[in-house]
Amino acid sequence: MGLPIFFILAVLLNCAYSGDVQDLKTKDLVHHQTVIGILGEEVYLHCLYTGESNIVLSSWNRFDSTNKAKKMAGYKPNGTPFSRENFDIPASNTNLTVKVNVTSFDQEGEYTCVFDSEEDGTKDTTFLSVIARPDVEVTSKKEVVNSTLYHAVTCSASGAKPKAVIRWEISGALPRDDIFSVNMINPVHPNGTTSSISVLRFPLIMNNESTVTCVVEHPAFTEPKRANIEVETFVSPVISMKTVFVQEGGEDFQEVICTATGGRPHPNITWILPEFKDTPPVQRNVSKPDSVISSYRFPSDPYEGENISCVFSYMFLPFMNTRTSTLPIYYLSSLRLIELDYAINSENQTSLALVEGDTDITIRMDVLGNVPSYKIKCSREGQPLPEDVDVVGNNLFIRGPVELHFAGQFLCQASYRRHQVSLQFTIEVNPKVLLPVTFPPNVSVNLVENSDYIHIECLASNAVPAANVSWVLPQEINSTVQSENTHHNGSYSVRSVLTVPSCIARKYVIECIVDHPDFLEKERRQIALPVCAPPNITLQSDVEWDSGIAYAWLVCSVQSQTPAAAITWTVERDSIDISSSEFVMTQSEFQQSHVVVAQSVARIPIYSHAGCTVTCVVEHRGLEKPENKSIVLPFLGPSASRVFLGEERLDTDIWHAVCEYSGVNGVKPNISWVLPDEDTATQETPEFEYDGIKVEVKTIHEFELSQYEGKDLICLIQNKLGSDERRTIRVPKYSISSIEVLNETTLDRRSHGQNEHRLALQENLSNQKILLRAHGNAPSYKTTCYKEDGSAADTMDMALVFTDPVSEQDAGLYICHISYHHHMAKVLIRVDVTSEETQHMIFIIICFSSATAITLILIIVLVVLCKSGRSHTSQKKNRTERESLAALMQDPRCPERPVIPGTAGPHYAELVHYSIVFDVKSTV
Numbered sequence: 026m027g028l029p030i031f032f033i034l035a036v037l038l039n040c041a042y043s044g045d046v047q048d049l050k051t052k053d054l055v056h057h058q059t060v061i062g063i064l065g066e067e068v069y070l071h072c073l074y075t076g077e078s079n080i081v082l083s084s085w086n087r088f089d090s091t092n093k094a095k096k097m098a099g100y101k102p103n104g105t106p107f108s109r110e111n112f113d114i115p116a117s118n119t120n121l122t123v124k125v126n127v128t129s130f131d132q133e134g135e136y137t138c139v140f141d142s143e144e145d146g147t148k149d150t151t152f153l154s155v156i157a158r159p160d161v162e163v164t165s166k167k168e169v170v171n172s173t174l175y176h177a178v179t180c181s182a183s184g185a186k187p188k189a190v191i192r193w194e195i196s197g198a199l200p201r202d203d204i205f206s207v208n209m210i211n212p213v214h215p216n217g218t219t220s221s222i223s224v225l226r227f228p229l230i231m232n233n234e235s236t237v238t239c240v241v242e243h244p245a246f247t248e249p250k251r252a253n254i255e256v257e258t259f260v261s262p263v264i265s266m267k268t269v270f271v272q273e274g275g276e277d278f279q280e281v282i283c284t285a286t287g288g289r290p291h292p293n294i295t296w297i298l299p300e301f302k303d304t305p306p307v308q309r310n311v312s313k314p315d316s317v318i319s320s321y322r323f324p325s326d327p328y329e330g331e332n333i334s335c336v337f338s339y340m341f342l343p344f345m346n347t348r349t350s351t352l353p354i355y356y357l358s359s360l361r362l363i364e365l366d367y368a369i370n371s372e373n374q375t376s377l378a379l380v381e382g383d384t385d386i387t388i389r390m391d392v393l394g395n396v397p398s399y400k401i402k403c404s405r406e407g408q409p410l411p412e413d414v415d416v417v418g419n420n421l422f423i424r425g426p427v428e429l430h431f432a433g434q435f436l437c438q439a440s441y442r443r444h445q446v447s448l449q450f451t452i453e454v455n456p457k458v459l460l461p462v463t464f465p466p467n468v469s470v471n472l473v474e475n476s477d478y479i480h481i482e483c484l485a486s487n488a489v490p491a492a493n494v495s496w497v498l499p500q501e502i503n504s505t506v507q508s509e510n511t512h513h514n515g516s517y518s519v520r521s522v523l524t525v526p527s528c529i530a531r532k533y534v535i536e537c538i539v540d541h542p543d544f545l546e547k548e549r550r551q552i553a554l555p556v557c558a559p560p561n562i563t564l565q566s567d568v569e570w571d572s573g574i575a576y577a578w579l580v581c582s583v584q585s586q587t588p589a590a591a592i593t594w595t596v597e598r599d600s601i602d603i604s605s606s607e608f609v610m611t612q613s614e615f616q617q618s619h620v621v622v623a624q625s626v627a628r629i630p631i632y633s634h635a636g637c638t639v640t641c642v643v644e645h646r647g648l649e650k651p652e653n654k655s656i657v658l659p660f661l662g663p664s665a666s667r668v669f670l671g672e673e674r675l676d677t678d679i680w681h682a683v684c685e686y687s688g689v690n691g692v693k694p695n696i697s698w699v700l701p702d703e704d705t706a707t708q709e710t711p712e713f714e715y716d717g718i719k720v721e722v723k724t725i726h727e728f729e730l731s732q733y734e735g736k737d738l739i740c741l742i743q744n745k746l747g748s749d750e751r752r753t754i755r756v757p758k759y760s761i762s763s764i765e766v767l768n769e770t771t772l773d774r775r776s777h778g779q780n781e782h783r784l785a786l787q788e789n790l791s792n793q794k795i796l797l798r799a800h801g802n803a804p805s806y807k808t809t810c811y812k813e814d815g816s817a818a819d820t821m822d823m824a825l826v827f828t829d830p831v832s833e834q835d836a837g838l839y840i841c842h843i844s845y846h847h848h849m850a851k852v853l854i855r856v857d858v859t860s861e862e863t864q865h866m867i868f869i870i871i872c873f874s875s876a877t878a879i880t881l882i883l884i885i886v887l888v889v890l891c892k893s894g895r896s897h898t899s900q901k902k903n904r905t906e907r908e909s910l911a912a913l914m915q916d917p918r919c920p921e922r923p924v925i926p927g928t929a930g931p932h933y934a935e936l937v938h939y940s941i942v943f944d945v946k947s948t949v
Contacts, residue, residue: 072138158245159185180239262288266348283335295333302327359393375450396441465543483537491517504798528557557647560585575691579643592625631691662689684740699739761801804847
């Protein structure tokens with residue numbers, strides 16, 4: 026009885042292991058019950074079958090008035106798609122999502138999506154609602170109502186379904202009821218659409234916003250549609266009225282111009298004019314986009330003193346402005362003589378005295394009045410003027426020479442149209458008196474410049490007698506004067522040359538004075554001496570390194586007029602002059618035209634002059650006192666150093682000891698290594714970088730770990746300033762004691778003293794790993810594995826990896842090494858490969874063997890109990906029972922093999938041992 030029960034149990038376990046029971050999903054449809062389509066556009070009808078039945082026929086159907094289905098699109102039983110009218114081909118026979126072109130309101134209605142399978146059918150209905158998007162248009166026009174100008178803005182949303190809603194906005198707000206009025210009509214068209222028309226009216230004068238917005242709301246719009254239109258708003262113009270004098274065709278006119286600029290709308294300009302005279306005025310009107318101009322041109326004489334008005338008004342607006350201008354009234358009050366150089370006395374200014382033989386005489390006259398122009402005519406003794414006498418402008422010009430018959434009564438008249446004034450004056454001609462012959466000198470002043478001085482020449486030439494030339498000079502000017510006299514053809518020339526510096530610090534004016542008997546007053550010539558432009562002084566600084574020492578490189582440049590400036594240097598620290606300190610100084614100069622550039626260069630070691638104030642002192646004649654430019658040399662800063670071991674890689678045995686120094690003291694140190702077991706310091710080629718007076722130095726010593734492991738390396742930093750520094754770093758000492766296999770394994774001890782870790786991998790399973798752990802103090806490890814035949818194995822980090830599905834070829838002995846530089850340890854791993862079916866069979870055999878063993882034990886116990894209760898049973902019956910017991914104790918692996926007396930115990934023990942061996946096996 027026990028054997029069939031356990032066999033059935035094993036079969037049930039196997040069935041539970043091999044399969045799962047799956048549930049069938051229920052049929053379902055995903056669709057939209059209502060879809061809105063816009064006339065003239067495309068819309069999608071969605072219907073998706075999510076069931077598991079095999080769909081043989083699917084379609085979109087529409088039923089007519091007789092309830093007859095009309096297939097619009099879908100898939101036939103043979104899988105062929107079809108469509109008609111405005112339907113496209115659906116996506117698939119289970120996804121009837123289809124694009125429909127909406128071209129008519131007749132397409133509105135119910136559409137049924139149908140999915141037919143071999144067992145049953147599934148369907149549902151979608152209602153397609155067709156709407157029409159309105160066309161929006163905004164127009165504006167002006168209207169006159171009760172003598173008031175209105176704006177009528179019309180907004181139409183035509184051809185809409187359903188009816189569109191129209192509202193107005195003025196600057197983002199609803200229009201005010203006291204200014205704006207809205208009329209709305211909604212005519213319906215035969216095709217079922219509606220046109221909404223809204224008219225917004227408002228008086229132009231009461232609206233101050235130029236933009237009107239029509240807002241249309243409709244389901245076809247994702248958001249309200251806004252249409253703007255610009256309307257006129259009243260803007261007061263800038264009005265002006267002016268009168269200008271115009272001459273045209275030999276005639277004089279007064280033109281009155283009225284202008285309205287920047288107004289909206291343009292005003293009308295009307296005139297209020299005086300009564301027309303013999304010559305009527307001429308009107309001109311000019312209209313521009315931004316202004317209106319109207320003008321009248323009046324002849325000057327007949328309209329003097331008349332009032333002219335222009336009126337700015339609007340036809341339908343209550344605004345009116347009037348400007349009035351009075352045309353000028355002209356007059357001439359007098360004609361008089363001016364600049365009376367020839368008047369006989371100041372009391373009688375109309376009597377002039379001329380000298381016989383004089384030439385180029387001008388008698389000046391002045392006209393008093395406000396006439397725009399006038400003409401002057403003169404006569405002598407009622408007769409025309411002599412031949413050499415003319416009227417030029419306001420002057421009477423006598424070319425000469427003056428003769429005695431020029432004397433007489435002169436009459437001059439100035440006139441403008443009907444206005445006229447007169448002037449009478451008398452000219453007397455006196456005979457010429459002969460005096461001693463003298464000639465005044467010709468006075469001229471010339472300047473000659475060179476690089477350092479200016480030579481000013483004052484020349485009085487061709488004079489009789491010789492003129493006297495002298496100078497007026499400030500005392501503080503350093504100057505020299507050289508004079509010479511020359512005689513030629515009876516005349517004398519005096520030449521005096523003044524030499525002064527080419528430029529001076531202050532502004533001075535000197536005078537050359539020429540005295541001669543023909544001069545009523547001394548002739549003076551003033552000359553302004555040029556002022557030196559102040560020199561342009563620049564002080565530039567930089568830091569340069571030479572032989573490991575930082576120097577301040579100072580360049581003092583002075584651009585000035587010639588001569589070149591003198592440059593000196595001073596050095597101070599805390600108000601103590603240390604100019605005796607040694608530093609290198611060079612000076613150069615170069616000249617271009619009258620500009621010279623002087624340069625002085627100072628080269629100062631910073632470590633000995635840190636924090637000092639270095640001053641460039643400039644002296645030049647253009648400066649009243651020396652000018653200084655100073656700069657403070659950088660202060661010394663701290664220094665820092667460190668030593669560390671650089672990053673090393675496992676694929677190389679080279680380590681790096683790095684020593685870094687950073688200092689702000691203007692001196693580069695020497696860096697060397699003091700290595701174990703060596704008496705002298707080792708020099709390495711350093712890397713250094715300068716930044717101002719800061720220097721950064723780095724030196725790297727390469728070595729193998731085994732060379733200095735556990736020993737000290739010393740970086741020796743020696744400064745030229747006399748300070749030494751030592752930095753020590755210890756090279757770590759590493760070890761690897763053993764390797765641990767983290768997977769569950771069994772340990773086999775071999776005769777040669779090495780242990781093997783035994784484990785099993787599952788067949789046909791990929792990405793299996795055997796994890797390892799190294800016992801040691803190394804920061805990282807390198808893992809290498811290979812099979813006993815020498816072929817390489819894959820590793821990842823510290824793991825033996827089987828990326829491909831495992832097969833029997835992967836079984837065998839693996840040797841894995843874990844190393845860090847010259848430190849190394851190894852482990853032996855014996856890999857077995859088992860299949861999933863073998864594991865199941867082992868499980869069944871274990872269960873079967875255990876059940877058999879328990880059954881045998883129970884039978885033995887029952888037999889023993891029965892034997893003790895039946896002590897008088899015959900020997901034949903005992904023999905039969907022993908044979909039955911022996912048969913039960915037979916090895917199940919060999920059912921046909923006879924049982925040898927005395928061997929049942931060992932066979933049973935072997936069976937139990939077998940089950941224990943399989944129980945301790947493991948799988949990665």
